[in-house]
Amino acid sequence: MTKESTKVIKEPLKVKKVPSFLVSITAVILGVIAGSILILIIGKNPIVGFERLLFGAFSNKRRIGNTLSMSTQLILMGLSFSFAYKTGLFNIGGSGQMLMGGIVSTILGHYLPSSMPKPVYIMIVVIGAVLIGGLWGLIAGFLKAKFNVHEVVSSIMLNWIAYWLVYDFIPRFVKDQAIAVKSKPLDFSRTLGLEWLRKATGMSTLNLGFLFAIIACVVIWFILEKTTLGYNLKAVGANKYCAEYAGIKIQRSIMISMAIAGALAGLAGLTYYCGYSNLMEMGKMPNEGFDGIAVALLGNCSPIGVFFAAIFFGALKMGKGSLAATGIPTELADTIIATIIYFTATSVIIASFWNKIYKKRYEKKKAKLEGEEKK
Amino acid sequence: MNGIWDVIKIIIPGAIAYTMPILMGALGGLYSERSGVTNLCIEGLMLFGCFASAATIVKLQALGMNYTLTIVCGICVAMLASMALSYLHALASIKLKADQTISGTAINMLSTALSLFLAQTITGSGNITIVRGIIRNNIPILSKIPVVGPLFFSQTYWTTWLCLIVWGVSYFLLYKTNFGLRLRACGEHPSAVASAGVNVHKMRYIGVLLSGMLSGLGGAVILVTYAGEYNSGAGINGLGFLAIAALIFGQWKPLGILGSTAFFGLFMTIANTGRVIPGIASIPTGFLGLFPYLATLIALILSSKKSRAPLASGQPF
Structure with a gap:
């Protein structure tokens, strides 16, 4: 008898709150269901469709490499959006920041002397892409801070x-003489591609950018969780007036946050146009700006969540190429x-749906325990 | 002197044609935001309208229907289709109390993907081109007036007059009727409206659905006037976002947005017809292209300091 009661005291019952990843997974499942319905509507078999998607994304070394390479941009764009979002800013300008990063690194790639050693070259293009992307983000931040735009x-x-x-x-x-609407393709040695990595993954487009993306995840996590700057930015995002009262400079925070977000998107431009691809097209707005928002929201705006969400979306985007055979x-x-x-x-x-389930479970358990106690 | 007059005669009718879709988008945004729902998905709704009208017109034409009638049907279907899509936004932001900016972004993405998905299912390609758009007409009598006649009443699309009528009716509706007062109040102090016995949710649903309808109209107008095709690659070139900028620049007021959209229409036309205008033909295409967006940005810088969005816009009730 006494043993029973001590056990109850040791584990006090609490209503569990739904963890954010469960919400994300629920959203994914609902999305897959909606997609299946859509396939059914056009009279095709959803199972075949999703099987082809998985096949296209993961069936061999090269496809896995390409999926990771596609995810690289998504990770960086997702981080970019998340970072601004933590400060309460909605950075929908990822596409533009990415384009600027891309064009600057493409121009640098063509004009820097080819005798330059690769590590130095890569350092210069990274700095170039990050600076121009950061500037593009900073403009939006500056206009918000100073002019309320x-x-x-x-x-x-x-x-x-x-x-x-x-x-x-x-x-x-960087005009290509052959195709008027594209830039001259960069030589492989001038992209982020690495010879051994390309060989190891069966000639996929996987490149150094993936490493940059992982580093960026760690750095952003560090800034947000372990530094005063990150704390200040998050405070501004949580409650502007409270943060101001606490002595945090709001306008400065907005500008810094947008600049860092822009820098990440600029880096994404580098990995996309000088890694995943080796040229730029005229008159093409990259979709990654909006995809990055999707990645960030699904990943709950945390670096680790962004990483996995990006891999998931990267797989979807890479796998869709194999859909053509099915007529979907x-x-x-x-x-x-x-x-x-x-x-x-x-x-x-979704959260309240899960919380209700948790609450029901809690009440059931409680009733059961009370019943046992009465006995 | 004669040269300048010729240029003006090219620019003004073009500017009017460009203004109307943006005006419809902005007016749609006005209904939605004045009722208290931030609407970032004007772009998506307009695109969906553009797609829906293109698909309808092409399908009906294949059946051998009268040409003008297909266009009328196309516009109606576009309005209904965009309204259906905007219902998703309304559901998320009013009933499900979602973050309205995110929901709007999701609708934009959904519209782009869904319209392309459907276009590929229906026609097998990402583009739908209609045989020809609306035939331009001279307005009898009025087009004979010197100066004003050739600029405003010659070679006009009938959709232009439709859009202007919609604008006029909206002005009346918003400022001279009980309904308009309630709708505007829902965007400022919803709890006060609710305490007066008005159903805030219903008003907001009406606001968002109207914005879907008008954006759909705008998208269809793009198709049947100057574009002539639904192109999945270019979409509608961010006109929907320009409409939102025009809404802010126009201070969320009907007269203001008429002015601001005319301003954008004018700059868009100058950018697009720059080749034929003597003084600026030498400017590279790229710089001409970015001109309207830069002008918008500058206009926003000048007007945003004192701009005040409807108080409750973006707040679930």
Whole structure:
């Protein structure tokens, strides 16, 4: 009898709160269900469709390499969005920051002397991409801080300004004589690709960028969790007025946060245009800006969550190429991503659904224990 | 002197054609934001309208329907389709109390992916081109007026007049009726409206659905006037986001957005027809292209200091 009661005291019953990854997984499952319904509507077999998706993403070394390489940009763009989001900013300007990072590193790749040793070369392009991306983010942050221009609108305008600048810069600086709408392809030695890595993964596009993305995850985690700067930025995001009262400079925080977010997106531009691909196209807005938002939201804006969400979306995007054989439009993958984000947006409902289940379980347990006690 | 007049005669009708879709998008945003729901998905809704009208027109034409009738049907279907899509945003932001910015972004992504998905299922390619758009007409009598006639009443699309009527009706609706007062109040102090016995959720649903309908109209107008095709690659070139910028620049007021969208329309036209304008033909395409967006940014810098969004916009009730 006494043994029973001590056990009860040792483990006090509590209503469990739903962990955020469970919410994300629920959103993913709902997205997959929505995708299946869509496939059924057009009269195809969903199981075959998803099997092809997995096949396309993971069936051999090269495909796995390509999936990771595709995920590289998504990790960085997801981090970029998350970082600004932690400060309460909605960085929708990732595409533009990425384009600027891409064009600067492409130009650097063509104009830096080819005799330059690779480590030095890579250091220079990384710095170039990070600086220009950071500048592009900083402009939006500056306008928000000083002129109260909403960052969503200003960064969308900056996206299009970057789009047209790239449109102008490609023919001006890195024109390909053969194809008028593309930049001259970079030599393999001038991209982030590594010969041994390419060989080891069966000629995939996996490159040094993946390592950068992992480093960026660690660095961003460190900044957010272990430094005063990160604490200040998060405080501004949580409650602006409270943070101001505590002596944190809001305007400065906004600018720093947008600059770092932009720098990450600029780096993504480098890994995309000088790693995953080796050229830039005129008149093409990269989708990664919006995909990054999706990645960040699914990953709950934490670096580790972003990492796994990016791999998941990268697999979807890489695997969709194999869908063509089944007659299912490849846009299925993007539709699923969009649906997942819609469900993530309504995470309050998903969370309350799980919390209700937890509560029921708790009440059941409690009733059971009380019943035992009465006995 | 004659040269300048020729240029003006090219630019002004073009600017009017460019203004109307942005105006419809911005007006849609106005309904939604004034009712208290931030609407970032104007772009997606317009794109979906553009797609829906293109698909409808092409399908109906294949059946051999009268040409003008197919366009009318196309526009109606576009309005309904975008309204259906906007219902998802309304559901998320009103009933499910989601983050409205995120929900809007999700709708944008969903619209891009879904329209392309459907376009590929229906026509087998990412583009849908209609045979021809609306035939431009001279307005009788009015087009004979000197100066004003050739600029505003010659070679006009009938959708332009439709859009202007919608704008006029909206102005009346928002400022001269009980309904408008309630809708605007829902965006400022929803709890006060609720205490007066008005169903805030219902008003917000109406606001968001109207924004879907008008954005759909805007998207269809893009298709049947100057674009002539739904192109999955280019989408609608961020016009929906320009509409949101115009909404802010226009201080969330009907008259303001008429002015601000006309401003953007003018700059878009200058950028697009720059080749034929003597003084600026030498400017590279890229710089001409970024001009409207840069102008928007500058306009926002000048106007945002004193800008005040509807108080409760973005707050679930």
